[in-house]
Amino acid sequence: MSKVCQLTGKRPITGNNVSHSNRKTKRRFLPNLQKKRFYIPELDRWVTLKVTTSAIRNMNRLGVYAYLKKLQRSGADIGIKL
DSSP: OOOOOTTTOOOOEEEEEEOTTOOEEEEEEOOOEEEEEEEETTTTEEEEEEEEHHHHHHHHHHOHHHHHHHHHHTTOOOSSOO
16 A cells, blocks of 8 residues: 555655664655545545545535545646546
């Protein structure tokens, strides 16, 4: 199961764990993904997406349909038909 946001494209990045003695070991920073159902009243349907919490906040601010249309205009492949 991939850990990639379907809308923003955020994915895991790598970095270091740094101990008190300054030793460095590799680690991964994972995006805060949530699987969530959204109702789109303009299409009268439910859509399930795996999105980051920052994308959820943007959808709350702009509206689900407006946010998806904005992403589609910018060329992002959102994986659903609008």
